[in-house]
Amino acid sequence: MSLPCGVYNETYTKDFALARTKTHWGLLIGWVVLVMALPLFIGPTLMSWLTLVGITAFSSLGLHIITGLCGQMSIGHTAFMAVGAFTYANLAKYGLHWIFAIIVSGIYGALVGTLFGLPSLKVKELYLALTTLAAQFIIPWVLLEYFGGGFGVVPPDPEIFGIVLKKHYHFYYLAWIFTLVFTYFVFNLGRTKMGRAYKAIRDHDLAAEAMGINVGLYKVSSFTLGCFIAGIAGALLVIWIGRADVEHFTIMESIWYLAFIIVGGAGSVAGVFFGVLFIRGLWELSVILSGVLIEGFPALPESLTSAVPTILVAGVIIVFVILEPRGLNHRWAIFKESYRLWPWSYW
Amino acid sequence: MLDSILFSVFPGIVNGCVYALIGVGFIMIRKTSGVFNLAQGQIVIFGCYIFYSFGVDIGLPIWGSILGSMVVGITLGVLVERGLMRPLYGQPIMASVIITLAFALFLEGILSLGWGNEFLVAPRIFPRGVAVRIMSATISYDQAAIIFFTIVMFALIIYFFRKARMGIAMMAVSEDQTTSQSLGIKVARLVAISWAVACALGALGGILITNISGIHYSMTEIGIKAIAVAIIGGFESFGGLLIAGLLVGVCESLGIAFIDPYVAGGSVREIVAFVLMTIILMTKPYGLFGWEKIERV
Numbered sequence: 001m002s003l004p005c006g007v008y009n010e011t012y013t014k015d016f017a018l019a020r021t022k023t024h025w026g027l028l029i030g031w032v033v034l035v036m037a038l039p040l041f042i043g044p045t046l047m048s049w050l051t052l053v054g055i056t057a058f059s060s061l062g063l064h065i066i067t068g069l070c071g072q073m074s075i076g077h078t079a080f081m082a083v084g085a086f087t088y089a090n091l092a093k094y095g096l097h098w099i100f101a102i103i104v105s106g107i108y109g110a111l112v113g114t115l116f117g118l119p120s121l122k123v124k125e126l127y128l129a130l131t132t133l134a135a136q137f138i139i140p141w142v143l144l145e146y147f148g149g150g151f152g153v154v155p156p157d158p159e160i161f162g163i164v165l166k167k168h169y170h171f172y173y174l175a176w177i178f179t180l181v182f183t184y185f186v187f188n189l190g191r192t193k194m195g196r197a198y199k200a201i202r203d204h205d206l207a208a209e210a211m212g213i214n215v216g217l218y219k220v221s222s223f224t225l226g227c228f229i230a231g232i233a234g235a236l237l238v239i240w241i242g243r244a245d246v247e248h249f250t251i252m253e254s255i256w257y258l259a260f261i262i263v264g265g266a267g268s269v270a271g272v273f274f275g276v277l278f279i280r281g282l283w284e285l286s287v288i289l290s291g292v293l294i295e296g297f298p299a300l301p302e303s304l305t306s307a308v309p310t311i312l313v314a315g316v317i318i319v320f321v322i323l324e325p326r327g328l329n330h331r332w333a334i335f336k337e338s339y340r341l342w343p344w345s346y347w
Numbered sequence: 348m349l350d351s352i353l354f355s356v357f358p359g360i361v362n363g364c365v366y367a368l369i370g371v372g373f374i375m376i377r378k379t380s381g382v383f384n385l386a387q388g389q390i391v392i393f394g395c396y397i398f399y400s401f402g403v404d405i406g407l408p409i410w411g412s413i414l415g416s417m418v419v420g421i422t423l424g425v426l427v428e429r430g431l432m433r434p435l436y437g438q439p440i441m442a443s444v445i446i447t448l449a450f451a452l453f454l455e456g457i458l459s460l461g462w463g464n465e466f467l468v469a470p471r472i473f474p475r476g477v478a479v480r481i482m483s484a485t486i487s488y489d490q491a492a493i494i495f496f497t498i499v500m501f502a503l504i505i506y507f508f509r510k511a512r513m514g515i516a517m518m519a520v521s522e523d524q525t526t527s528q529s530l531g532i533k534v535a536r537l538v539a540i541s542w543a544v545a546c547a548l549g550a551l552g553g554i555l556i557t558n559i560s561g562i563h564y565s566m567t568e569i570g571i572k573a574i575a576v577a578i579i580g581g582f583e584s585f586g587g588l589l590i591a592g593l594l595v596g597v598c599e600s601l602g603i604a605f606i607d608p609y610v611a612g613g614s615v616r617e618i619v620a621f622v623l624m625t626i627i628l629m630t631k632p633y634g635l636f637g638w639e640k641i642e643r644v
Contacts, residue, residue: 073441075385075448119625123632126383126444130578131628133385133571134621141618145610252455255448262445303459310456317449321442322434 004340018187035176039169047168049284054175055236057276060260061179061186061269062229067258068267069195070222071202072120076132077230077257079139080116082249084109084231086147089244092155101155102235109231110224112139117223121216124205136254140246152245155238171240178236182229187269189225198222202267252310259317265327274328282316283309353484355604356597361490361559363596364497366620367580367589368552369573371504372545374582378521379534379541380432381440386447387549388570389454394420394550395469395557396462396564402470409472413554417547424546428539451567458564467562469554493555497589500548505585517541521582568617575624581637591635595620 004023009015019025039047059081066074084105091101116135120128147153158165165174189195197218200208209215238244256279264275286309293308294300320327369391376384384390397419401412431450435443473489480486486494508514519527520534528534549570557566572595580591602615633639 073444119628119632123628126440127578127628127632129383129444130574131625134575134625137571137621138618138625252452255452258445258448301460301463303463307456307460311453311460314449314451314453314456318431318446318453321446321449322431325438325442 016191032180035180036173039172044168047172049280051168051172051175051240053276053280054172054179055233055240056257056260056280057273058175058179058182058236059230059233060257060272060276061182062226062233063257063261064186064226064267064269064272065189065198065229066222066226067261068272069190069198069202070219071198072117072219072222073125073129073258074132074223074226075129075251075254075258076116076135076139077226078249078251078253079132079136080109080113080227080230081234081237082140082143082244082246083112083227084234085238085244085249086143086153086234087231088235089153089155089238090147092158093153098155098158098239099160102232105235106228106232109234110228113223113227113230114220117220117227120219120223133251136251140249144246152243154243157242158239165239174239175236178232183269186229190269194218194221199267256313259313262317263320263327265329268327268329270332271327271329274332278328279313279316283313286312350484351604352601353481355600357484357486357490357600359597359600360593361493361596362556362599363576363593364493364589365552365556365569365592366573366576366595367592368497368500368555369549369570370577370580370588370592371500371585372541372548373570373574373577374585374588375517375541376538376545377577377582379517380443380538381524382432382443382447383574384447384545385444385571385574386451386454387545387573388567389451389458390420390423390546391549391553391570392458392557392562392564392567393423393454394546395553395562395566396458396467397550398554398557399462399467399469399562403467409470412470413472413551416550416554420546420550421543424542424544425539427546428542432538432542433535455564455567458567462562462564465563469558469562472555472558489555489559496555501585501589508585513537513540572620575620577634578624579620579627579634581634583638584636587634587636595623598623 003009004021007021009020014020019028038050042050059077062080063074063077066072066077087105087108088098088101091104092098096104112135116131119131123131163170165171190199197208197213200211200213201215201218205215234244234249237248241248259279260272260275262275263279264273265271287305290304290308294304324330369387373384373387376382394416397416398412401407401415402409405412407415427450431446432443435446471489473487473492476488477485479491508518516527516532517537519530519532520537524534553569556569560566576592576595577588579595580588599616599619602619606615627634
């Protein structure tokens, strides 16, 4: 991290600190307060969109561990979310307290994720991606057949301190508190022994093994951690939507999650948020835009509202992979650097 | 008993042939450029819709519209290679796989925009009626045609890769890109050709199978099943690919006949290929007939 002119790290504690200058602290507190205070000022539409962004970002943190940190491509992320979702819905329906149900759904997600991560002991890269693709087909099918996916499972509304959670801002706070707490965890994970081992495996697995890293163990554990988060994200999604349904966990959704990571910039936590905000925002804008188009030109086909956003998002992914593989976060870094050096910045 | 087994095996053989036919394109792309083309299913269904449009909207004769959709497929393949794959030379292989995923999403949008949500019935290529009858099991003309066509196609493909100059060059490229480039093989051109052939063959296989079932954009799953078949067969032998296709197809229809009555709602058909693929990947990662490459980690 580059620091402003005249600020140096003098101790190890300072070197390891997350927020180092007063500006950092100010920005950090400012952002948290902004996120927490936002529901006071915005309407229900924007709030539910932000709730969706929060849950998506939370789930993307899980994929960030698998794909961004450890470099294992997972095309089945929403399948692991579905495991959590159905675990939560079924357990809550049978009367387990919802907080325990959330934790159990995370654990179940982690178990299933570990199971489908096990092939990473034997196969690499694209073959591994294909086993996650298989998970994307097998898991929703099993849920559909044996866990009531066909009609959807409706859990009771969660309740805390006598308050039933069913207002927009309840869900908003639930999603964002989870997201903020786990952002802190995941950000720190990248700086621990485990996270550095992941990055070493991502960059060169043979070299990592030569350095004494247990490659197989770490690959599988990245799936365990990432799918734990995915499971919880699925539970949060169910709490927000009100029912668990396999329709929310299709392969297209999984591709979207990959897109968040890629467009944001693989391997950085900030990139996750950039990617989610950018693509979800783009989607929302293009839905509005195509709605306006349909009103203006009734001759256009009905399917425009779903097709145009899909095409647009796909185009954005293609453009980003070809022109800016390092993602939005790289642009942000360039911006920060030129701001730091202003007025003598040179790019 | 034998009767019901035969009754369910024949449709399975037909489906398996189509999987193998689509899988050929996938393997060719994989071998020449190392890319897993996850957009295969979308390309296949795109070809089917083009066939429909040529046949119904424009009114070409059937052979004309088959040729037309294959030409469109070839063009699409070359365009994808030029526009999406070539800028990524030298990038990690993951990047190009993500590009194919995004391209799949893109085509999905185009399909639902262009042809809507309804099941479309393309003009029939073969007449209705029963060609072969063994006990109560029957094979209709279009099913027989698919089986026959697949056998011919595979004979041609195996000949192509054993004897033809270009086929041997493709095998060389799959073995080592850099060496074959330095020996004077035009790798980029071969990659473009393999994309073109993959798209054309995919379109053809799709046309044949949708002639029986009707076209809908949710059928893009067939492409992913074809990928599963290719994994099961391994990447080195085309005969192995055909066997893997038949294996998956027959397992699917046996599953429909004998397991489905005990399953609540849907059909095991949707997951048989993936379960088989996962098992194969866990036990024999290079497929049933693939060459084992020694590589640790």
